[in-house]
Amino acid sequence: xxxxxxxxxxxxxxxxxxxxxxxxxxxxxxxxxxxxxxxxxxxxxxxxxxxxxxxxxxxxxxxxxxxxxxxxxxxxxxxxxxxxxxxxxxxxxxxxxxxxxxxxxxxxxxxxxxxxxxxxxxxxxxxxxxxxxxxxxxxxxxxxxxxxxxxxxxxxxxxxxxxx
Numbered sequence: 001x002x003x004x005x006x007x008x009x010x011x012x013x014x015x016x017x018x019x020x021x022x023x024x025x026x027x028x029x030x031x032x033x034x035x036x037x038x039x040x041x042x043x044x045x046x047x048x049x050x051x052x053x054x055x056x057x058x059x060x061x062x063x064x065x066x067x068x069x070x071x072x073x074x075x076x077x078x079x080x081x082x083x084x085x086x087x088x089x090x091x092x093x094x095x096x097x098x099x100x101x102x103x104x105x106x107x108x109x110x111x112x113x114x115x116x117x118x119x120x121x122x123x124x125x126x127x128x129x130x131x132x133x134x135x136x137x138x139x140x141x142x143x144x145x146x147x148x149x150x151x152x153x154x155x156x157x158x159x160x161x162x163x164x
Contacts, residue, residue, distance in 0.1 A: 074097070
């Protein structure tokens with residue numbers, strides 16, 4: 001949270017740098033441990049965290065629109081020039097996102113592993129899986145970068161996901 005608070009003083013470019021750093025770090029498999037003697041969880045499983053209601057809404061709306069096959073509503077969760085990065089593809093803009101999600105449906109489950117939010121920007125790192133009954137086995141991971149809209153709710157700037 002402290003680093004997110006510092007971005008307020010650094011402006012948009014600093015925020016973009018932090019978000020880019022998060023994405024690069026996660027896409028490269030994470031940062032090296034600070035304490036080389038610290039135990040490493042070799043199973044890869046990460047515990048879930050509870051999100052504040054306004055951030056949790058993003059995940060629950062995403063699940064709901066995915067499950068019901070509502071591609072237009074799913075795309076509306078993104079900023080106008082939002083970005084999806086998956087399977088080596090870059091999909092930019094609500095219209096392209098809507099088209100990419102046209103065949104999306106099924107019992108998607110999202111869970112948060114880490115998050116941070118400042119007055120205007122935030123992120124959620126999490127895992128996803130598919131299934132009707134809990135617990136659902138994780139089949140992938142994601143990073144959502146977020147921007148708070150003028151009306152106060154969060155919109156997705158980018159969705160980086162990777163299957164396991």
